Amino acid sequence: MSDARSGAVPDLTTVPDLVAEADLTAEAAKLDADDGLRDKRELFVLDETVYLDGNSLGALPAHVPGRVADVISRQWGELRIRSWDESGWWTAPERIGDRIAPLVGAAPGQIVVGDSTSVNVFKAVVAAVRIARAADEGRDEIVVDATTFPTDGYIAESAARLTGCRIVPVAPGDVPGVLGERTAAVLLNHADYRTGRLHDLPGLTRAVHDAGALVVWDLCHTAGALPVGLDEHGVDLAVGCTYKYLNGGPGSPAYLYVRADLQPRFDSPLPGWNSHAEPFGMRPGFAAADGAVRGRVGTPDILSMLALEAALDVWDGVGVDAVRAKSLALTDFFLRCVGAYVPQGRVESLTPAAHAERGSQVALRCAGAGDVMRRLIERGVVGDYRAPDVLRFGFTPLYVSFGDAERAARVLADTLD
Incomplete structure (x- = not known):
């Protein structure tokens, strides 16, 4: 079996028996246990949904509401105009x-x-x-x-x-x-x-x-x-x-x-x-x-700007190189899971196989993509759809896990089947 970090992406028109029989769930658990960014996930407001639409709207960092409440109640409510200087607006x-x-x-x-x-x-x-x-x-x-x-x-x-x-x-x-x-x-x-x-x-x-x-x-x-x-x-x-x-x-x-x-x-x-x-x-x-x-x-739009400033705290101690390494590993692993689970011929990957040409999302061409994405969302896997036939899944390394990637591919397969 190819390693998730190798950059090898399967041909999605075939399903090798070895991959089809592999315990990808167990592999995902091991990859998550070894993930150096896994603790960052706890900094976000998440639920049981697999959220793969952070390339449209990122998840809420858990501490942001409290910081925004201070901006509204104290900086605006009490200090008022003084906050332009005293609060650094x-x-x-x-x-x-x-x-x-x-x-x-x-x-x-x-x-x-x-x-x-x-x-x-x-x-x-x-x-x-x-x-x-x-x-x-x-x-x-x-x-x-x-x-x-x-x-x-x-x-x-x-x-x-x-x-x-x-x-x-x-x-x-x-x-x-x-x-x-x-x-x-x-x-x-x-x-x-x-x-x-x-x-x-x-x-x-x-x-x-x-x-x-x-x-x-x-x-x-x-x-x-x-x-x-x-x-x-x-x-x-x-x-x-x-x-x-x-x-x-x-x-x-x-x-x-x-x-x-x-x-x-x-x-x-x-x-x-x-x-x-x-x-x-x-x-x-x-x-x-x-x-x-x-x-x-x-x-300046102070309320939204200071919400952004608070959100950037999740990057403390994080190197962009580590984020990139996990992004590539996640997208590789997701594509492997899709190749193993999805019925043959139902999707076509538009995502470049070469790491040097890949961002942090996976795009799959699929007949009836709009309806497929609607049903995925109903089943707790949130991506998005781009006309006319593209399923788009964004991988935000700070909070998306390998378990999320495996589950998303499994639910996609069930939906298409």
């Missing part, structure tokens, strides 16, 4: 950004938290075009991931209209072939939201830089699940949400990364009083603040 966007920074491989002072992912994509893409054009006015193309989450495409098209650029949609693997002297900015997703396929951030970043352009990475489906290495790979700008693998809560604020040496040239298309050099000067003319503060716009 004013500096929260940068303070929380510095807590996210090590999870995406960034030094402090380069991430600001606030607004939605869509708003931050808009800021980043327009700013990238402006920086590129300041050096070369002839750059008038924005290359965008043709397989991207739809909103990123909508935002890129709006940014193109605003800046007078044209959009060049292309699959991530084909990006190097369309880059040239007219390329201003490139917007890419680190992982495909449907299949979980991981794109080559280091290689594509180098290719964009070799063409004299800037790159913007969307980290929504990777931050908190695997190493990103923003500083190491010289990424220009990046954005991401915090309600998936970072467990910040529904609608929790997104973040914007601006590489330190680009910050003096970061010209936001949404300047606001919070990004002014003298925010309380109330001057009619705008003068941008120094550093990542330039990425701010208006008054």
Whole structure:
């Protein structure tokens, strides 16, 4: 039997007798007993449900309600306006950004938290075009991931209209072939939201830089699940949400990364009083603040922002490399269980076999996927469905166990049978 950590993924069109007869339940128990992250599971509010939708909304860290209650009752209820200074509300966007920074491989002072992912994509893409054009006015193309989450495409098209650029949609693997002297900015997703396929951030970043352009990475489906290495790979700008693998809560604020040496040239298309050099000067003319503060716009969403800050406590003492190792082991093991349990020919894995190309989710193509997922949820296995035929299972290593993976595959098999 192949080891769960080997990276070998079975051909799901066949069911080898040895795997079919293996005691995968016992193996799951042993893997859970050896799991160095197993104690983190106790930090979350969980029940008997197998929750494999953390790539849409992360589970609630158990201590967050108490912290939010303090923000509401004491900081807001008692201190009121004094909390902007005494409770640190004013500096929260940068303070929380510095807590996210090590999870995406960034030094402090380069991430600001606030607004939605869509708003931050808009800021980043327009700013990238402006920086590129300041050096070369002839750059008038924005290359965008043709397989991207739809909103990123909508935002890129709006940014193109605003800046007078044209959009060049292309699959991530084909990006190097369309880059040239007219390329201003490139917007890419680190992982495909449907299949979980991981794109080559280091290689594509180098290719964009070799063409004299800037790159913007969307980290929504990777931050908190695997190493990103923003500083190491010289990424220009990046954005991401915090309600998936970072467990910040529904609608929790997104973040914007601006590489330190680009910050003096970061010209936001949404300047606001919070990004002014003298925010309380109330001057009619705008003068941008120094550093990542330039990425701010208006008054921060304090309640959701401080809920996120509390949620990040679950990362204390956790290395992203350990999270990545467990993620790969979990997805390998789940695919083995699917291969052993699910009737032949009923599902097809869209998840890359190679670890270097895999995020932290498993996508299975399945006839009647929407109805299958509805029945799975009724039976206590929560994933999600992507039209027209994809079952999507997200694996959050801080709280998903190998026992969860085995049970999910078993219930899937029973449902399809």
